[in-house]
Amino acid sequence: METAKLELNGETYELPITVGSEGEIGIDIRALRGQTGAITLDSGYGNTGSCTSSITFINGEKGILRYRGYSIEDLAATSSFPEVSYLLIYGRLPTQVELDEFNHKLTYHSLIHEDIKHFFEGYPQKAPPMSVLSTIVASLTAYYPVPDDLAGQEKNIIRLMSKLKTIAAFAYKKSIGQPFMYPRNDLGFAGDFLHMMNAVPTEAYEVPPLFEKTLDLLLILHADHEQNCSTSTVRMVGSSNANLFASISAGIHALSGPLHGGANVAVIDMLERIRADGGNLQKYIGMAKDKNSGFRLMGFGHRVYKNFDPRANVIKTVSDRVLNEMGIDDPLLDIAKELERIALEDDYFVERKLFPNVDFYSGILYRAMGIPTDMFTVMFAIGRLPGWIAQWLEMRNDPKKRIYRPRQIYVGEGLRALPPIEER
Ligand code: CMC
Numbered sequence: 001m002e003t004a005k006l007e008l009n010g011e012t013y014e015l016p017i018t019v020g021s022e023g024e025i026g027i028d029i030r031a032l033r034g035q036t037g038a039i040t041l042d043s044g045y046g047n048t049g050s051c052t053s054s055i056t057f058i059n060g061e062k063g064i065l066r067y068r069g070y071s072i073e074d075l076a077a078t079s080s081f082p083e084v085s086y087l088l089i090y091g092r093l094p095t096q097v098e099l100d101e102f103n104h105k106l107t108y109h110s111l112i113h114e115d116i117k118h119f120f121e122g123y124p125q126k127a128p129p130m131s132v133l134s135t136i137v138a139s140l141t142a143y144y145p146v147p148d149d150l151a152g153q154e155k156n157i158i159r160l161m162s163k164l165k166t167i168a169a170f171a172y173k174k175s176i177g178q179p180f181m182y183p184r185n186d187l188g189f190a191g192d193f194l195h196m197m198n199a200v201p202t203e204a205y206e207v208p209p210l211f212e213k214t215l216d217l218l219l220i221l222h223a224d225h226e227q228n229c230s231t232s233t234v235r236m237v238g239s240s241n242a243n244l245f246a247s248i249s250a251g252i253h254a255l256s257g258p259l260h261g262g263a264n265v266a267v268i269d270m271l272e273r274i275r276a277d278g279g280n281l282q283k284y285i286g287m288a289k290d291k292n293s294g295f296r297l298m299g300f301g302h303r304v305y306k307n308f309d310p311r312a313n314v315i316k317t318v319s320d321r322v323l324n325e326m327g328i329d330d331p332l333l334d335i336a337k338e339l340e341r342i343a344l345e346d347d348y349f350v351e352r353k354l355f356p357n358v359d360f361y362s363g364i365l366y367r368a369m370g371i372p373t374d375m376f377t378v379m380f381a382i383g384r385l386p387g388w389i390a391q392w393l394e395m396r397n398d399p400k401k402r403i404y405r406p407r408q409i410y411v412g413e414g415l416r417a418l419p420p421i422e423e424r
Helices: 032-036 072-078 081-090 096-108 114-122 129-143 151-176 189-198 209-222 229-238 244-255 263-276 281-289 310-326 331-345 347-351 358-368 373-397
Strands: 003-008 011-019 025-027 056-059 064-067
Touching: 003 032, 011 032, 064 072, 064 081, 064 310, 072 209, 072 310, 081 096, 081 189, 081 209, 081 373, 096 151, 096 189, 114 129, 114 151, 129 151, 129 244, 129 373, 151 189, 151 244, 151 373, 189 209, 209 310, 209 358, 209 373, 229 244, 229 373, 244 373, 263 281, 263 331, 263 358, 263 373, 281 331, 310 358, 331 347, 331 358, 358 373
Parallel strands: none
Antiparallel strands: 003 011, 011 025, 056 064
């Protein structure tokens, strides 16, 4: 396949083709406007490739997700979140020595500047944790020098990876009025976060190994997902050469929406609502099908996955076992399973290829670990961070990078005379 042909106003134009390493075909329209005067229109960007990337491969039809060529199932079964983060950010799996060094760096940069603690005092107790997270990440620019050159970014990458969980846990402690718990250097990444969330200064707290392992798995499953809304935001902001902290802060905001990372909160709210309403699942299935109800089955559907979400499959496989081992019998899990069963047999969901996504079951596991609902999206942000960083670096290192600047088709008024105020 060499070129695609486009006929427009009686002229034929040849458009080059880019073929990805998995056979994905992209019609290269970079010269389109210059040649034809026309642009493409693709609101929601469902058919637009904003970049080439060698980080993550998804095949939505076949339910494939790979980071740097490794399947999510293999990574989930054998890797740790720091190892996966290294893979995403540096482009290859670390040796044992490199992983030990990376873990050491993540551990020894986990304190935040003491002055940043004052930020938390300024927030009301019930401040949304995603807003706090995003604002404080943006503020890191004021505390840690932002080098001009990309090589100098390494330290800020480590800082961000290491400090985000401290900021997240401090935001939670502030919201419940407890003293901040400082990070502990003898703990691993997930364990340290659970310690900062759950420990109190007055008694000893041992991080349950099962919780630590489960959280590590959930972070791996969220670590990257190619050009989704928040990642595209990170790239968009970074394309203006805005610094890493500013770009990631913007990504956190994008993630907070209920159609994206906020869905894991919306799922639990929905399941709680169904339970409080007597567990009438058919009523909610009916509402989800009714376009006028404004209600969607949260945790169902995905822009890319049209068969199954491999991340949801991994979670589903472990969740029964983990909940059993934790000795947790969560009535919301029964509602979730029954809702899934009914929806998967319903023509509306079958025809539209709507399946449970990663957020459908992740919230049940977060709940089981004692993580409060309003922190779920924060958990997603901590997991997605290495992906954002990797995508930001890839974009900034691209010698052909240009500022992101989409066009539009204007459908407003034509030129008109400006009337004086008394005639309006
Ligand atoms: N419940 C009921 N109907 C739905 C749902 C749903 N959850 N999702 C999509 N539909 C319908 C939609 O109404 C439309 O129907 P029709 O063709 O008759 O107009 C059709 O399915 C296609 O939907 P769409 O809105 O065009 O699909 P999209 O690709 O723009 O949206 C989505 C994808 C994930 C935003 C959407 O499925 C949704 O809102 N799901 C619920 C929120 C959710 O779980 N989000 C988390 C996504 S996974 C985590 C992440 O990566 O962010």
